[in-house]
Amino acid sequence: MTEHDTPRELTIVSLFPREMNIYGDSGNVRAIERRAAAHGFAPRVVAVNAAAEFPERADILVGGGGQDSGQGRVAAELAALAPRLRELAAAGAPMLMICGMYQLFGHRFVTHTGEELAGIGVLDVETRGSGERLIGNVVVESPDFGEIIGYENHSGHTFLGPAARPLGRVTLGAGNDPDSGAEGARVGNVIGSYLHGSLLPKNPALTDFLVGTAAERRYGAFVPAAIDDATAERARASAKRRPR
C-alpha cells in the first residue's frame, strides 16, 4: 500500500472558537473540512481555546469574530501563541482571520474609548474603534479570488500598512473603513477580512486557496477535484442582488 492510498491528513486549527464565533464563523471551519474531504484529504479539526492546546502540526488556521468583551481575553492567549503563529505565517501556512481575529492579527486595536489592545502583528494593519458601525451586504472584487460575497458588521476601522495589500476593493458596502474602498488584507498566505456570513461556504474559490496552499506545503502538490458548486453559485447570485 502506497502512501497515496491512505487519505492524506490536513490539520485545521480553529482559533478560539469559544470566544470568537459570534457571526456564524463556525461555517468557515465546516467549509474547509468539507472542501478538503471533497479534494481527497482527511481533514482533522483542532479547536484551540487556550495557547496550551495548540497542536504540533497546523496546516490551515481559521479565526472568527467575537464580542468586544471576549476580545480582551483572547488577546492575552493569542500573545502567548504569537511566536508560533508568526513562524507559521512566515513559512507560508494559509490562514483566514475574520473580523475580531483579523483585528488582533494586526499590530494593535485602539478602542473607541482610547484603550489599546496589542495584536500579534502578523498582518501589517491597525484598527481604530469608532462610533460608526458598518453593517450590511458586501461585494468585493479581488484580484486573487474574483468576486467575494459576504456581510459585514463591525465598528472597528482598519488601515493597511505598506506590507499588506487589500483582499480586494468593495463594489458594495464599506469594507475596512468607510472611505478607502479596500476590504480585508493579505500578507503572504495570511488573509484578514471583515466578511462573515459565513464567508467560505459562499466563496469556494477562497476555500480552495486555503486547502490547495496547505496541500502543496504538506504534500508537494495539489490536484483539485471537480466539485459541484451549483448551490453556492445560486446563493452568491441571490446575495449579490440584495441591497446594502
Added chain:
Amino acid sequence: MRDFVTVLIGKTVRMAARLRGGGSALPGLVVERIDPGFLARSLAHLPHGVVAVSGTNGKTTTTKMIVEMLEASGLRVFTNKTGSNFSRGVVAAVIQEGNLRGRLDADIAVLELDEAHAVHFVAKVKPRITLLLNVLRDQLDRFGEIDTTARLLQVIADATTETLVVNREDALVRAIGERALAPGGSGLGVRMFGLSEELLATFPSDADLLGAGDAPAPALPDADVTLVGVGDHAGTFVMDGERYETSLQLEGLYNTFNAAAALSLVRVVLGAGGGAPLDPERNAGLVAALATVRPAFGRGERLTLDGVSLDLVLVKNPSGFRLALASFPPEGVDCMIAINDNYADGRDMSWLWDVDFASLAPAGVDTVAGVRAWDMALRLEFDGVPVAAVEEDLSAALAGFRERTGAQPRRIYCTYTAMLALRKELATLTEVEDIW
C-alpha cells in the same frame, strides 16, 4: 381638555387610516407629535400600573399568557396585542380603546416592548413591574452586539419602580437582576424564573453555543417559578414548593419556559409584589388559565389546508430555530423553510450557520423558499439534508409545496416577513385569523 383634543385627533386619524386600508401605528405617530405627554398621562390612571415585557424572544406569546391569566383572575387588562410593540403602537392602542378623555377602562397595562424602542418608551412611562425574558442573538445587525442589547434591557430595568422578573438561566438577564439586589443596587424587588437542572440541557443557549457551557455552572439563586418537566403540549411547574402539571395549547419548548416567566410575573401582580406565597388554589387557577392560552399569530399557529394541518413556525434567530427544531419532531410531516432577509427578519444570514439542521436529514425538506432560499439550501446541503425544490418566490414555492405534499401534516418554518407574506397567500386558500 387637552386629552380630549388629542384623543379626538387621534381617533379621526385612525378612522381615516382605516378607510385607506392600513396604518395601525399612524394615529400613534400623529398623537406623539402633537402631544408627547399623552401616553404617560393616560397610563398613570391605571390602579395596578404598567407591566413591561421585553427580551429578544417570545415577547408576544408571553404577553398573551400574562394578559389571559390576569383576565382570568378578574383584572381588566390593557395591552398592545397587535404586535405593534413600539411606543407609537401603544399610543395607537390607547386612542383606539380609550374613551374620549383618553382614559382606559382597565386596571393594568401589560405592554410588549421591543428592546430598542423600549428605551424611548420608559423615558416617558415608568413600568411598575418589568419582565426580562432573554438576550439572544437576534437582529444583531440592528443592535450590533448582544452586550448592546443587554444594556438596552438594563435601561428598562433602571426605569422600573417596583419589581423585576428575570430569567435565571440567561446570564446577561440574570446579571441585571443581581445588580438590582447587590449592595448599592436599585433595591427593586427581584423574582426569577428558571429551569430544573435536568431541563437545562434541553434548552441550548447562545452561551452554550459560544462554548461557555464547558465552564462549571455557578450556584444559582432560588427561582419563584421553576419549569421542571416538559412533554408533548404539557409542562410541569414548581411554585411555592408545589408541583403543578398542565396541558398547553402553545407550541414549542420555549413557550413552555416562557409560561414560567408569565406565571412569575402574574404572581407578582397578584401577590402585591411582596414575595409572599400564593395559596395553592390560586396557583392552580393560574395554571388552569395558562392551559387555555392559544398561540399568538405566527407563533406555532395551526391552519388547515387541503384537509390537513399546516403549522406556521416563526424562526428569527439561531436559538429560536434550534428550539423549534427540538420542539417539533420532523417525522410524519412535510416541511418547508422560508427565509427572507428584510429589515424585520434581520438582514444578516450568518445566523443560519449557528443552527444544526441534521435532525431534518432523515425526513428531508420539501421546499426551501424566500429571498435567501439559496443560502438556506446551501446550509442544508452542508448538513446533508435532502431538498426537493428551491424557489425564491413565496407564492410559487407555496404552490409547489401544496402540489407535492398533502398526504400528511405540513409545517413551514419562516422568518417574520416570509410569514406575513405566506399568511396573506394562505388567507386566500383557507381560514386565517385576522391580526388587525
